[in-house]
Amino acid sequence: MYVCDDCIKSFSAWWSREQHCTATGHRPPKYECDTCDAYFGSEQARWQHMNAKCHFSSSSDGGSSSWEKCRLCNDAFYTDKECNDHMVNEHLYCRDCDRTFMNHNNLRQHLNSSTHRGSTIPCPFCAATYTTATGMTHHLESGACPRAPSLNRNELYELVRARDPRGIISRHSVHPETVTYTATAAAYNGYGYECFFCQREFGTLHGLNQHLNSPAHQEVLYHCPNTRCGSEFKALAAVINHLESESCGAMRFETVQRQIGDIVSGNRLLQF
Ligand SMILES: [Zn+2]
Ligand SMILES: [Zn+2]
Ligand SMILES: [Zn+2]
Ligand SMILES: [Zn+2]
Ligand SMILES: [Zn+2]
Ligand SMILES: [Zn+2]
Ligand SMILES: [Zn+2]
Structure with a gap:
């Protein structure tokens, strides 16, 4: 029940107490929860309640409920x-x-599992940690690691390829170097900046160049180790993401998390 602080009335709905207060000039309790009808003697007590009950609701529809x-x-x-x-x-x-x-x-x-209880995947080179093997792989593949700045899509491919001669997850590449494309203002078609390869439009030239330098139009370098699945990928982070999603059942999420260190930086041959 929502109470009025100035008289003894109580109301079953927040809005009827509100009507009452508007009509009479009475006030609601000073330290009332923003979400439910509980009220308190001090701001501290109110805050403790809202914290404990998760009553700091971001979606406030009149303060009447927080479903x-x-x-x-x-x-x-x-x-x-x-x-x-x-x-x-x-x-x-x-x-x-x-x-x-x-x-x-x-x-x-x-x-x-330890995975769920907040275990993190450390970068083998720097102090960064990630909740998924995909995140850590992307960190290396995008050249973002401060301790391994020379690592990128090509270097990582060479590393994986050297330990995967039978091609469990990697494909033999004829031309593994990443080709760099740079678009100019000429890509503007009157509506947006258009990709030469896939005709996708981007609002800014920067956006188009980001797209061009993503693996989108690069050679396929990896495939799912599950031969019945046949999915192909242009980036290592994409295979890892496919495996972590367990979408084709090639590997358990936990297994990927355990093996990712060996995949990106170990010196043993890859085996699954
Ligand atoms: Zn009243
Ligand atoms: Zn409450
Ligand atoms: Zn549901
Ligand atoms: Zn979980
Ligand atoms: Zn790192
Ligand atoms: Zn494109
Ligand atoms: Zn697969």
Whole structure:
């Protein structure tokens, strides 16, 4: 019940208390939760409550409710915990990792694994850590690592290729060097900057050049180790992402996370 601070009336709905206060000039309790009807003697107590109950709601629709919405269906829940329980039980979904699982058993294993409990994938060269092997691989492949600045898509390919002579994940490349394309203002077609290869339009010349220097129009260098899958990739981070997604079942997410160090920097031959 929402109470009025100046008289003894209480109201079942936030908006009727609001009407009452507007009509009478009365005030609501000074330290009331922004989300529910609880009120307190001090700002500190109010803040503690809102913190403990996750009542700092970003979606404020008049302060009347803070429904937690399921990310996968339209169900709404009063508490964050109920909402999370629903996503786990009904959708086999791990919110922290943004991943869906095949069955309850897989999800339970995942929730108990070190992966889920915030284990991180370290860059083998610098102090950076990533929650996915894909993130770490992209860090190296894009030349972003301060301790291995010479590493890029080509160098990483050479490294992987040297340890993957049978071509489990890499393809023999005729011309492994990354070709650099640079677009000029001439790419403007009256509406946007158009890619010469795929006719995609970009709002800025910078955007088009970023696209041209992404692996989008480069040679296919990798493929999924699952021969029945046949997916091909232009960047190592893309294969790793495919494997981490477990979309074709070639490898378990946890296995990718365990092996990624060997894949990008080990000296053993690759085997899966
Ligand atoms: Zn009143
Ligand atoms: Zn509250
Ligand atoms: Zn749902
Ligand atoms: Zn998780
Ligand atoms: Zn690094
Ligand atoms: Zn393009
Ligand atoms: Zn695959």
